[in-house]
Amino acid sequence: MAAPPMPPPPYASYSIAGQVALITGASAGIGEACAWRLAEAGCKLVLIARREARLAALQHAIQHHYPGVAVHTVAMDVQDLEAIAALPQQLPDEFKAVDILLPNAGLALGVAPVHELDMGDAATMVNTNVLSVMALVRAFTPGMVARNRGHLIFMSSIAAHEAYSGGSAYTATKHAVDAFANSARHDLVGTDIRVTSISPGAIKTEFSVVRFKGDEGKADAVYEGIRPLLASDIADNVLYAATRPPHVQVAEILVFATYQCSAKGLARVLSQ
Template sequence: MSRIALITGATSGIGRATAEIFAGSGIDLILCGRRKEKLDEVARVLSSQVRVTTLIFDVRDKGAVTAMIGSLPDEWKNIDILVNNAGNAHGMGSLDEGETDDWDAMIDGNVKGLLYVSKVVIPLLLERGTGHIVNISSIAGKQTYANGAVYCASKAAVEVITEGMRLELTQHGIKVTNIAPGAVETEFSLVRFKGDESRAEKVYQGFDPLQAADIADAILYAVNAPDRVTIADITILAGAQSAATVIHRK
């Protein structure tokens, strides 16, 4: 029987790339996201390879998370892999000038959303005594930078939560992996700069940034490791990147 993976934030970027590489490996998919049209498109493309079902919800909405995952038919509740990918960055401002709405969006999505989804899925893994949780952190969770303190704090929280999960769940046969990407060319900067395309494009100019498929490849490697191996933590930087804010541009 093929494995089942639940992926949050599956409409684009790393989430979509992970869905694509999982489908290529015969892993059935529960695709979760806020944008129905985009989610339906991903499901349509991948349903020729594997079984696919979709759940429309915002990870920040605890009630929706519980209701939607709880609504899965029994055959879809045999989840083997949870990829907590949904998250966001909003704005770049100092703490005295930052928008509190932006802070709420990052903490609610990156931290509380991950917790809400995990709280519903972990009991399903515990019941079966097997499974793998992959949490998408960031180099920003390891190295703080100016004007990004709240985003960095939210991703540092993901790192701590991931470690806590591993301490609690390894004894139950559940693996936990943290993936910390560096500069990945996705919608990330467009969202952070609130649709300002010219500003977002500058983030990736002068070097060859990571692509979502590079991160998906690492996720697949982690979930395909032998039972005797746990990939605890992977940091992935672009070839021209040596730290969170140090990129050698041409």
């Protein structure tokens, strides 16, 4: 009897060690979790957020646990589009060639219906969730195109796929991000640059506390009776997409908590 065929070789993932990863909203939540996972993978990190003290603490912690990882921090508000445009030239030489761009900073403010929408909140969401993302991509993709190398990883949301009551402005911004990411993939299709959108469902971070403007009781009620996703779950999705072989482009990942089937479809059955 002939010997059985040999098994296929182990699937070879792509090493991103030494690549420069730029993350906005890096001081907490998904951004912070991504910083840790990308540091573990050996990336050089550019970490951007408003809270300078938290950035400094994160930088210290990462370099303590991963001494070989270079980390550069920038304290800024991503609503400052001029500052974003200046970033590529202002980064130290070691960090200028950004390979992985993760425009993660984003927020929701309030749950008002459209006829009671606070236009100040709406403007903040549009500026943070949409315009800053466009500005970051505009700032860093020319270098990626020139090098014919890079990966845009957009932090989208289930809100990019569904509209729901109390989320008019926020869902509009995430639909916009999704459309922008898809258009970017069309624009860059003739290059080696990959474009990925990651859409989390119910995830427990500071997001809901911000949405309810500091009311932790209301924020906790969002996750009552379920085991929500954690920031580390989404960081794992980011690492997965980034480490597929160069010929593989993970276009989109939509990830729910196990007790979730849609934006508001939650089976609240777990005891507290």
